[in-house]
Amino acid sequence: MRTILSDPDLEPPLLGKAVTAHIKSRGPEGFTCTVYDAGTGRAHDALLPRSVAHELSAGAAPPVPAPGDTVIALVEGVSDEGELMLSVTSHELVERLLTGFVGEILDGKVVIKAIARAAGTRTKIAVAPTAPGVDARRACVGPGATRVKGVESLLNRAFGSETLEIVEHSDDRATFLTNAMMPVEVADLLVEGAHAVVVVEPHQFSGDIGERSLNARLAGRLTGLSVQVVTPGTDLRPALDRLAAETA
Structure with missing residues (x-):
């Protein structure tokens, strides 16, 4: 199954795309990373800001990526120097990843209506069908919950135990x-x-x-x-x- 992360159409500056970021080092501003274009193989410098905000239980320490780790992140912008600006907490990251796993979203048979996320802990996603006979929730969960577990696995790479809950939207x-x-x-x-x-x-x-x-x-x-x-x-x-x- 093709996912967003292996989409051959990804091109610089990759704005709004989900990418694999390779952590190189950490400094006062955040974590310096390398992101490779899946289509061309070109390497891009990137920054994951230190102000990564997870909604954690009291007393829990925030996740700290170490050099050599890889994380899945969203490209939110590009600095004046051409450095990609990354986020691991955005709602859009969950949307991009789920879209990559669910063919019915790519085909327009299912739409994501809303997302509520406590990054690193729990996310609720409301979905609805656009065609008769389509079970939007079942499509997103997948057989044996394979699709939703696939997204969770990517989100939690080096970042803990976030769970996704797929919710049926209603007017x-x-x-x-x-x-x-x-x-x-x-x-x-x-x-x-x-x-x-x-x-x-x-x-x-x-x-x-x-x-x-x-x-x-x-x-x-x-x-x-x-x-x-x-x-x-x-x-x-x-x-x-x-x-x-x-x-x-």
Whole structure:
């Protein structure tokens, strides 16, 4: 299967492309790298800025590439000196990699509607079909989850354990948010304006899933909603009003 990383049409300056960056050294500004054009074999100087921001758990040390490592990065720009400027945290990097693995995206049968990413930890991707009979989520996950695991493998090269969750998009905001909250099962919810209160059962309400959880924050980013998770028995209307006041 051809992926974005082996696309023979890649040409300098490779802007907006996913590339393999070979770490050479590190300095005060970041990590100097070499990127090879897949089509011509030409080597390009590149910089991965030190300000790589991963959304990590408290106390976790940020990943630090070492000379000799290779990382998959997005070419975000080109300096005045012709040096490629790289990113490993951009949403576009995930989009480019997934497109390379999913033929249905390349063919236009599936579209990526939104991405919410905590780089290095977790990413949610909303997808939708453009043709009848196409299961967009299944196409992106792939047989035996091979496609989504392939993207994860590239993202995590020297950078940890980021997981990807493929979500079915819906024009109905309540349905979309329910999908986006997976793997948490939503027992009830109230959506109004830019805010939503979601009810989950107590056995799912934990540090990982609770009201301030990464799962809820990413679901909110994906759907464009400010989300609070509550336990059964909570009066949803006052909870929603409080949430709206807090985020005003």
